Amino acid sequence: MSVRSRPVAVAALALFATLVARPVAAHVDYVTEDTGDPIDAVTFTVEVLSEPLNAAVFAGSGLVAIAGLAAYLWVRPTITDVVILREKLVGYGDLVPWMLRLAIGLPLVGAGFQGYLFAPTLAFDTGSSPVLRVLFIGIGFFILFGLATRIAATVGLIMYAWVLLAADPAVVIAMEYVPVLVALVILGSGRPSADDMLLAVASTPGSYYGRIDPVHHLKSFFDAPTAPLRRYVPTILRVGMGITFVYLGLIEKLADPGRALLVVEKYDLTSVVPVDPGLWVVGAGVTEIAVGLALIAGFFTRGAAALSFVLFTATLFGLPDDPVLAHVALFGMASAVFTLGSGPLSFDRLVGRPALDDDEAVIAAD
Numbered sequence: 373m374s375v376r377s378r379p380v381a382v383a384a385l386a387l388f389a390t391l392v393a394r395p396v397a398a399h400v401d402y403v404t405e406d407t408g409d410p411i412d413a414v415t416f417t418v419e420v421l422s423e424p425l426n427a428a429v430f431a432g433s434g435l436v437a438i439a440g441l442a443a444y445l446w447v448r449p450t451i452t453d454v455v456i457l458r459e460k461l462v463g464y465g466d467l468v469p470w471m472l473r474l475a476i477g478l479p480l481v482g483a484g485f486q487g488y489l490f491a492p493t494l495a496f497d498t499g500s501s502p503v504l505r506v507l508f509i510g511i512g513f514f515i516l517f518g519l520a521t522r523i524a525a526t527v528g529l530i531m532y533a534w535v536l537l538a539a540d541p542a543v544v545i546a547m548e549y550v551p552v553l554v555a556l557v558i559l560g561s562g563r564p565s566a567d568d569m570l571l572a573v574a575s576t577p578g579s580y581y582g583r584i585d586p587v588h589h590l591k592s593f594f595d596a597p598t599a600p601l602r603r604y605v606p607t608i609l610r611v612g613m614g615i616t617f618v619y620l621g622l623i624e625k626l627a628d629p630g631r632a633l634l635v636v637e638k639y640d641l642t643s644v645v646p647v648d649p650g651l652w653v654v655g656a657g658v659t660e661i662a663v664g665l666a667l668i669a670g671f672f673t674r675g676a677a678a679l680s681f682v683l684f685t686a687t688l689f690g691l692p693d694d695p696v697l698a699h700v701a702l703f704g705m706a707s708a709v710f711t712l713g714s715g716p717l718s719f720d721r722l723v724g725r726p727a728l729d730d731d732e733a734v735i736a737a738d
Contacts, residue, residue: 416629420650429647430655441672445723458674464711468605469555469562471711473515475704476552480512480528482697489535491546492695507531515556518565522594525556547619548701551612555605555708558598560591567591606715607670613680613705614667621660629653639691667709670718677710 421427483490484505487498498505511531514524532550535543561567574585582588625632632653636642641652666676684699684706714720 411630411633413627413629416650417626417654420648420654423648426648426651426654429651430658433655458713461711461713466562468708468711469521469559470518470564471704471708472552472556472559473518473521473561473565475701475707476528476549476556477512477516479549479697479700480508480515482512484508484510484512486697489539490532490543490549492698493545494535494540494543518561518567519570520590521561521565521567522557522598523590525553528553529557544619545624546698546701548612548616548705551608552701552705554612555608558601558605558608560594560598604716606709606712607717609705609712610667610670610673610677610709610714610718613677613702613709614664614669616702617660617664617667617680619664621657621662621664625653625657625660632656670714670720673714673718673720674710677706681706681710 421430484507485498486492487501487505488495496504507527508531511524511528514520515528529550532543532553570581570585571588571591573579574582574588576582629650633649636649636652642649645652647655663676663679666672681703684703687694687699688696
C-alpha cells in the first residue's frame with residue numbers, strides 16, 4: 373500500500389469502527405413511553421466503563437478514530453474524487469433554500485394535521501385548537517410553496533419561541549427547526565418557488581400583476597439587511613445541527629440511561645452487535661456528542677454530515693415505529709450542510725482547501 377493511500381484506509385477503518393460501535397441516532401422520547409428505572413448517570417457510566425471488555429472496546433474504537441484522523445491531517449492527501457465532488461457541490465448552492473423549505477415545510481404540515489407542537493411528543497387537541505392547527509398547516513404550505521417565505525419563517529420562529537417559553541419547554545427536543553427557519557429568514561425562498569415566479573412576472577414591464585404586486589417591494593426590503601448574513605448560513609446550519617447532536621447524546625442518552633436502556637431492550641440491539649447494553653448507551657451518547665462537537669467546530673464537516681445522513685437513514689429502517697416526519701428536518705439540514713460545507717468560522721476553513729475563494733458567495737443572491 374502506498375504512503376498516500378494509507379491514511380485514507382486508516383480513516384475508513386475509523387469510520388467503520390465508529391458506525392459499528394453505536395446504535396442508530398434516534399430521539400429516545402419518540403420511541404419510548406416509559407421513563408425507565410431511575411439511574412444515576414455518572415455512576416452508570418463509571419460502572420459500564422469499569423468492565424475491562426467494555427473499556428477495551430470503547431477505548432479501542434476511540435483510539436482508532438483519533439489515529440485515523442491524525443494520520444489524514446498529517447499527510448493530507450489530495451483525492452481526485454473528493455476534489456471533483458466538492459467542486460460539483462458548489463453548483464448546488466442556489467438549491468439549498470429549496471432543500472430547507474422541503475425539510476421543514478412537510479413536517480409543519482404534518483404537525484398541523486396530526487396535532488402536535490413541532491415534536492410528536494407534544495400533542496394538542498386539533499378539535500379544541502383549530503387556530504393552532506390551521507397556523508401550522510398554513511405556515512408549512514407557505515414554506516413548501518415558497519410564498520412569502522421570509523415572513524412565514526419568521527412566524528414559525530415566533531411560534532417555536534412561544535411553545536418553548538409559554539407552552540412546553542420540552543419542545544427543545546425539536547430544536548433543529550430553529551437553525552433551518554433562521555436560514556430561510558436570511559436566504560428567502562430561492563428557486564424553484566412561488567416568490568421567484570411572482571417576482572419574474574412583477575418585474576416585467578407591462579405585466580398586470582406588476583401593478584399590484586407586493587412581493588417585489590418586500591423582497592427589496594428584506595434583501596438589504598440579510599445580504600451580509602448569507603455567507604454565515606453554512607455556519608448557522610452546521611452549528612445548529614451540532615447542538616442537536618450534543619443534546620441527543622448528552623441529555624437523551626448519557627443523562628438518562630434508564631430510558632436509553634429501554635430502547636436497547638425494545639429493539640434487541642445487543643443481537644446486532646453483541647456487547648453490554650450499557651456500552652450501547654455510553655457509546656451512542658459519546659459518539660453523538662463527538663459528531664456534534666465536530667460539526668460545531670467545523671471539523672471534517674462534510675464527512676460528519678454524510679455520517680449523520682447514513683445514521684438517520686438507518687434509524688428509519690432499524691426503528692420501525694420511529695416517526696418519519698420527526699426526522700425530515702434533520703435529513704434536510706444534513707443535506708444542506710453536506711452541500712455547503714463548513715462555511716466561515718470553522719476548523720476546515722483554517723486548515724483545509726475550500727472549493728471556493730474567500731470572496732466568492734456560497735449561496736448566490738436571488
